[in-house]
Amino acid sequence: MFPFPLRTTVSALSVLLHLSSIYVASSQSCGCTSIVIPVHVDVLVPKDPADPFGGLKSNASSLRRLDDTYDVFGVFCQPNTTSPKNADVIQLLVHGFTYTNQYWSPPTEEFRNYSYTEFACDRGLSSLAIDWVGVGLSSRPANASDVQYATGAAVLSQLARYLKTASILPGIQPFKRIIGIGHSAGSIMLNFGAIVDGAQSPFDGFILTSLLNVDLSTLAPLLGATSARDDTPLRWGALDPDYITTSNRSIFYPTDPTSFSPRMVIFDNFTKDVGSVSTVLQGDITSVTAHYTGPVAKVVGSEDGFFCAAGRCVDVAALTAAERILWPEAESFEVVVAQGSGHDLNLDFFAKGPFNTFVGFVNQFTGL
Ligand SMILES: *[C@@H]1O[C@H](CO)[C@@H](O)[C@H](O)[C@H]1NC(C)=O
Ligand SMILES: *[C@@H]1O[C@H](CO)[C@@H](O)[C@H](O)[C@H]1NC(C)=O
Ligand SMILES: *[C@@H]1O[C@H](CO)[C@@H](O)[C@H](O)[C@H]1NC(C)=O
Ligand SMILES: *[C@@H]1O[C@H](CO)[C@@H](O)[C@H](O)[C@H]1NC(C)=O
Ligand SMILES: *[C@@H]1O[C@H](CO)[C@@H](O)[C@H](O)[C@H]1NC(C)=O
Ligand SMILES: *[C@@H]1O[C@H](CO)[C@@H](O)[C@H](O)[C@H]1NC(C)=O
Numbered sequence: 232m233f234p235f236p237l238r239t240t241v242s243a244l245s246v247l248l249h250l251s252s253i254y255v256a257s258s259q260s261c262g263c264t265s266i267v268i269p270v271h272v273d274v275l276v277p278k279d280p281a282d283p284f285g286g287l288k289s290n291a292s293s294l295r296r297l298d299d300t301y302d303v304f305g306v307f308c309q310p311n312t313t314s315p316k317n318a319d320v321i322q323l324l325v326h327g328f329t330y331t332n333q334y335w336s337p338p339t340e341e342f343r344n345y346s347y348t349e350f351a352c353d354r355g356l357s358s359l360a361i362d363w364v365g366v367g368l369s370s371r372p373a374n375a376s377d378v379q380y381a382t383g384a385a386v387l388s389q390l391a392r393y394l395k396t397a398s399i400l401p402g403i404q405p406f407k408r409i410i411g412i413g414h415s416a417g418s419i420m421l422n423f424g425a426i427v428d429g430a431q432s433p434f435d436g437f438i439l440t441s442l443l444n445v446d447l448s449t450l451a452p453l454l455g456a457t458s459a460r461d462d463t464p465l466r467w468g469a470l471d472p473d474y475i476t477t478s479n480r481s482i483f484y485p486t487d488p489t490s491f492s493p494r495m496v497i498f499d500n501f502t503k504d505v506g507s508v509s510t511v512l513q514g515d516i517t518s519v520t521a522h523y524t525g526p527v528a529k530v531v532g533s534e535d536g537f538f539c540a541a542g543r544c545v546d547v548a549a550l551t552a553a554e555r556i557l558w559p560e561a562e563s564f565e566v567v568v569a570q571g572s573g574h575d576l577n578l579d580f581f582a583k584g585p586f587n588t589f590v591g592f593v594n595q596f597t598g599l
Contacts, residue, residue: 232409245522261352263308263336264400267368271300272385276377283448285380285513287426289597291551303386304350304368305361306332307399308348317355319407320597321394323434324348324360325387327415327441328506329507331367332360334414334577337502342495350586355594357406359399361390365474366504375473378507380516384424387411392432408435408597412589415574416510418442418529421518425523430560436526436596438589441574443531443538444554449501449512450536450537455480459505467505474505483575485534490571491579499578518557526563528592529554530585532572544568 271313277286277390285292312319324347325508327333335358336346348358362369363379364386372378391409398405411434413421418439425432459467467474480499488545531538544550551566558564569576569585576585593599 237398238285256471259403260311261308262311263306263348263351265304265306266399267302267304268399270303270388270389270393272382272384273298273388274381274385276381278381279378280509281512283421283513283515283517284519285509287423287516287519289456292473292548293560297382299372299377301370301372301386302363303361303370303390306336306348307357308336308352308563309403310352310355313355315597318404320599321409322351322356322358322593322594323387323391323394323409323411324358325413325420326360326363326366327412327417327418328411328510329412329503331362331502331504332568332584333367334575335360335504337498337578340586341499345495345577345582347582347586347589350583351590351593352546352589355599356590359390359394361387362504363417365507370408371470371474373471375471375507376509378422378474379509380420381427381512384427387449388424388428388433389422391429395433401582402487403459409433410436410438410593410596412438412593413440413442414576415441416506416514419420419514419517422521424523426516426519427524428523429522432523432525436528436592437523438528438530438592440530440576440585441457441532441535441538442517442529443543443550444517444557445538445543447517448512451511451514453537454511455479456506457509470505473508475511476505476559482536483573485532485571485573486536487534490534490581491573495578499575513583520557520559523558524560524562525534526592526596527558527561528564529566530535530569530576530588532574532576532581532585533565534572535574539568
């Protein structure tokens with residue numbers, strides 16, 4: 232039995248928070264706005280938040296119904312001048328474990344050139360970078376066991392449907408094509424949605440970064456995750472202990488210390504957020520086949536300490552063949568290994584390479 236979304240709706244109105252020029256790096260040619268979109272989900276999730284397949288392989292008696300409405304925070308960026316073609320396309324950007332929307336645009340002048348949203352905006356592409364439910368400025372359920380991949384994936388699919396049917400802000404037409412771009416656990420979330428939605432997916436293409444089909448249970452210990460309330464009591468002391476975080480961020484960077492700024496790692500540590508235990512324990516869903524019919528690309532860093540260890544990313548043709556098996560009906564499937572990049576493709580000195588790769592795939596998938 233699959234955890235199909237039973238009924239998922241988004242309220243007609245998104246809430247405009249403020250014009251944000253302070254928190255989001257935006258160039259002369261790009262305007263960014265923070266928004267909150269209420270999303271209603273009604274899904275079946277595993278009773279056991281440690282279920283390795285997130286309910287995808289569970290039977291009805293091991294599932295429970297989750298029916299709730301969450302406020303989803305996001306930063307919407309749009310080029311000031313878009314051609315009619317570009318105006319049809321939006322990228323939905325999904326951060327990874329213990330990050331927020333800021334992964335796509337570090338909110339400080341010093342790291343402005345690490346902003347993918349600005350890079351893409353300068354090339355005519357709009358984006359909406361969201362915070363997962365449970366994370367950042369989105370609603371945080373009191374009980375971390377509500378924050379599972381089934382929940383997050385339902386939110387993303389419903390947001391995508393909303394972007395295709397409603398105006399996100401006054402004067403902005405619904406988008407015709409949506410490309411989901413995920414990082415790490417954000418890629419798992421998009422992958423989960425593609426398994427559930429199949430050919431009905433509202434996404435017109437996926438770019439799944441920093442994620443390969445590797446037994447994640449063996450990799451999870453590398454995170455050294457601890458309860459967020461023990462890690463930072465002043466900030467997270469009141470949280471359910473199943474909200475977790477990680478203090479040692481080195482695994483997210485290449486081992487060569489000259490390939491990233493040590494100041495980025497400090498900044499990363501200060502701006503980190505939380506995830507739920509399910510986020511770490513349910514990752515094996517990526518070994519389940521997705522009958523999605525649109526185009527799919529995976530981008531992984533050659534120095535990714537989780538996925539490219541043990542020479543796994545050296546033979547790209549073999550890697551592509553192995554990964555392709557899980558996307559049998561994808562219109563096209565490619566794997567790109569970004570040379571020099573670590574797990575956090577966006578945050579080291581090689582970031583411009585992956586940025587160009589992402590924009591190239593978006594243009595290819597949408598015919599721009
Ligand atoms: C683009 O829009 C932003 C935000 O609305 C504004 O700050 C900027 O001056 C605009 N740039 C141009 C070239 O119109
Ligand atoms: C269904 O799940 C329950 C609880 O996990 C388990 O006890 C039972 O054996 C399962 N039944 C089948 C047919 O798999
Ligand atoms: C969280 O919800 C689950 C499922 O309803 C329940 O089993 C668990 O006891 C709850 N945990 C807390 C801390 O309330
Ligand atoms: C952080 O993790 C790395 C491996 O990713 C390890 O080499 C290093 O010793 C750790 N640092 C601390 C302070 O634990
Ligand atoms: C991370 O930041 C905390 C303060 O929030 C600090 O206590 C800790 O030493 C930092 N860790 C690293 C590895 O910089
Ligand atoms: C950003 O600029 C700095 C200084 O010019 C440079 O060292 C760094 O490599 C750049 N980062 C990216 C991602 O291009």
